Amino acid sequence: MDAPATSKPIAINRWLPYWAVFQADARQTLRSWVYRTWVLVSVFSVVGYLLYHVGVYREAGIVQQASHVISELLRWTLLGSVTLIIVLTAGCITSERGTMADSVLSRGISRFQYFLGKWHSRLLTVLGTFLVMGILTLGSCYFLFHEDVSMKGCLATLLVAAALLAVIVSCGVTVSAIVNSTIVGIAVLWLAIYGCGFLLSFLPGNFPSPARLQANLPHLLRGDYNLRDAGKLAGWSCLVSFAMGMVGLACFSRKDV
Secondary structure (H helix, E strand, O other), X not given: OOOOOOOOOOOOOOOHHHHHHHHHHHHHHHHOHHHHHHHHHHHHHHHHHHHHHHHHHHHHOOOOEHHHHHHHHHHHHHHXXXXXXXXXXXXXOHHHHHHHHHHHHOOOOOHHHHHHHHHHHHXXXXXXXXXXXXXXXXXXXXXXXXXXOOHHHHHHHHHHHHHHHHHHHHHHHHHHHHOOOHHHHHHXXXXXXXXXXXXXXXXXOOOOOHHHHHHOHHHHHHOOOOHHHHHHHHHHHHHHHHHHHHXXXXXXXXXXX
């Protein structure tokens, strides 16, 4: 009599649903018209700004400091990117609320994995795109204009700006998990982000704020600004981003889909 065949235990990857949501959302984000508009507008703005300043230097012979050019470019790029990032993140969950019950409850994807996949996908997509564009912009400015910036200052500027954008992304995903309408989520998040930025500008000088950082961007790029204050602002931004993500995760785990 033949011996019964021994079956090997099947290895179960408990994070496979999370990875599936992460990949699907990353592809959806890269194909989104909001994402492509953000990238195209940022690229055209950077190229146009640099061409204008190169033309001024060639025609008038005015030597322009790279720290001034980069600070102005980053300031307006960040201000213009905030609204598009809000639109990109505030609807990542509310736009799928009609099919979410089937996706989350009927296919073995827990609410935690669904939210974490969405959150991490938007963080990686937005921050990765911003860092790539920022590195290319800083490299172009470094070779086109008068070199008065330091490598350490440029890296610190990019990291602080990325930390601030991480807060916006985390707030957007959290609001999208709480509200039931994308339009309401965009309006609430837009008012909250700009309102908090306005209120933070009234803090005393020893408290770092986004408005104060923008005013000191040339000094930070040159390495003259206190890097400890910049690191403190980046640290607080990462802490707020993590806290907002946990709030969104807790609310989404108890909300009807």
